[in-house]
Amino acid sequence: AQSVTQLDSQVPVFEEAPVELRCNYSSSVSVYLFWYVQYPNQGLQLLLKYLSGSTLVESINGFEAEFNKSQTSFHLRKPSVHISDTAEYFCAVSDGGAQKLVFGQGTRLTINP
């Protein structure tokens, strides 16, 4: 069975500071990894995904995540956050068959001015 652990339930940071949201997964098969973001009162939106190839993937709004197979991790980073990044972030894994997603518990990112 697959599982995802997000190590921090809440991460407060100051605006323009760097941030890292941690995600570890377990799986006995090939994995496909996703980060979804949920802004206040909105639905889940895909932020970025790792399917194959380069282990470093980037989003259009400055986030990046690196797939580390030996560490079974897929941490999300941004070098400088903005108030608009305030949201809940979910890491998820898919097995590629049914493509159902197994989500972590979520990390609430709070940006302080």
Add this chain to the structure above:
Amino acid sequence: DTGVSQDPRHKITKRGQNVTFRCDPISEHNRLYWYRQTLGQGPEFLTYFQNEAQLEKSRLLSDRFSAERPKGSFSTLEIQRTEQGDSAMYLCASLASGRVIDTQYFGPGTRLTVL
């Protein structure tokens, strides 16, 4: 492409009543998923369809829950004899299978409150 839509957005019901939610996926997406998200948790998989066939159901889906996708387009999720523990956000997602892995697009969810 109008995205995944769900109706209603909010539902308040009394314990013991039946409720039904609707999900309209992105057109031409042949896979449709239902998830449940409780407060402070990530979404949990409930069931999914490929076209009109329901291919997998989670153990979370008790006998009181039933889902259909009669013509391979929209889907309904019905909960019979609701319990307070059913209070949650019910999320629907769709994707176009055909490529090895594709992105699931989520709807805004239906928030159920059982009094």
